[in-house]
Amino acid sequence: MEGLVKLREDILQRRKKDDPYVLYADRDCEDLLCGTLDGLFLLSKLALPEGRIDPAATKQAYSYLQRAISLARISQDAKTSMVSAPSSDVQFRYAETLRSTSAAFHNAAAKLINSGKEAASASFWRNAAQIGQDALTCRDEASKVAPTDGQSSAKMDSEAWILLREKHVPSRLELSGYALARSGERKAAYDAFVQALCATPSSTLDKLVSASASQPVRSVIQSEPKLATLLEKLTSLATYDLFLLRDGGSEGTLRRPLEQAGIPMEFIGVALEYQVLILDPVIHKEDAAIAVRTLLRELKDIYSGAGEYPIRRARVLLRTLEYAYSLDDPNLAGSPMVITGLLGTQASILGKDSQLSIFVPQYTLSLEILLTLQAHRRQDSEDSTTIILQHATKAIKTLRGIITQPSEVNQSQPESNKKPSIPAKVAKPNGRSTAAKAKTGPVRNQKPSKTPKKSTAVEGLTNAMAKLKVE
DSSP states (O other): OHHHHHHHHHHHHHHHHHOTTTHHHHHHHHHHHHHHHHHHHHHHHHHOOSSOOOOOHHHHHHHHHHHHHHOOOOHHHOOOOOOOOOHHHHHHHHHHHHHHHHHHHHHHHHHHHHTOGGGGGGHHHHHHHHHHHHHHHHHHHTSOOOOOSHHHHHHHHHHHHHIIIIHHHHHHHHHHHHHHHTTTOOOHHHHHHHHHHTTOOOHHHHHHHHHHHTTTTHHHHTTHHHHHHHHHHHHHHIIIOOOOTSSSSSSTTSSSHHHHTTTTHHHHHHHHHHHHHHHGGGGHHHHHHHHHHHHHHHHHHHHSSSOHHHHHHHHHHHHHHHHHHHHTOOOHHHOOHHHHHHHHGGGGGGGGGGGGGHHHHHHHHHHHHHHHHHHHHHSSSTTHHHHHHHHHHHHHHHHHHHHHHHHHHTSSGGGGGGGOOOOOOOOOOOOOOOOHHHOOOOOOOOOOOOOOOOHHHHHHHHHHHHOOOOO
């Protein structure tokens, strides 16, 4: 079989030299090409037997697929040398062939994964993703040319192409990253993860950009679990393995590659803010603290647009103020007056942050508590007590406003809509409720509960700050 495939392959390569598109324009050549590619795909599949796969078999399977893509692909030089552009039908048949070849690489990589050869699958995943992207590019070019019949137009919009763009290409890039990381190639793995992030479907990006205008960062990103996991992996590699966020510049952040991929700035900001939240539990570690400083600096620049993102900028500055206190780093603090000014922006000029105004009371309360804690820590003047009292009073006033809002809503409801509250029965481990137990009389030999220690004012404010942490 291999000899027959090689003979057909040589015939096609000779025909291809005269006219690169003849394999897709001439019906006989197209039939010969399809049969030859099917033969190479079958040989690759047979080279990877079920069960234990040795490196020689992996290399042989990869060689067959490389011959297939070499036969199917038309080089860029050959395209530019063409006197006239091929028809839409020819371009679409070429795109279909590339898509099928990318699927063959995908299937071989999946077989290696199932056999426990994750590291060996990296090159297969990388080729599957790259060829799939080339197929999409060719398909997009074909869609710009008027098709000769309606059937080709319908095929271009088929579900297979939608799946390739929105699911297969991003997942192949991500799996390539995991395989490269498994083989110890961390920088290559990081680049593959970045490419996977850049390949996020436009429908997902539109949904996340819309959600970012009204929801907290954590809720926005975690609505897409795979995206959250991808950002966690990128953050870990950049912080602890590659140290990309150490120099304090923007070169190591995700901003530049995402911008070059045409990703909306709102999503870039949310992604970087989520990276800060990922590092928050380990902020006491030096690498994490350095990375957070770099990310916050980048976020300030992203949200620096005049009047576009006042609430988001205030959120970033407030988070910076939190770390200035927790890390005892006055260089991070900045000006609290700027935050106050941003939170006091009139509703009519909030720009793209109009729906985020519901978080202004929470952010204001967090700011006053932080200023109280900072003043308590300093106590470097006779006015420190007065300053502490001022900020604490403002915090209490803001908190009262937050607490009374829901009660006012409840009071506005008619009495007929209010349901009487029924105390719930708490089940004990033996299945009997406390109400049933009360009938049997008091429980004997019960040890008195310990009186909890009273926390200091500072501990109370710190605990409140932790619960109000900007998400």
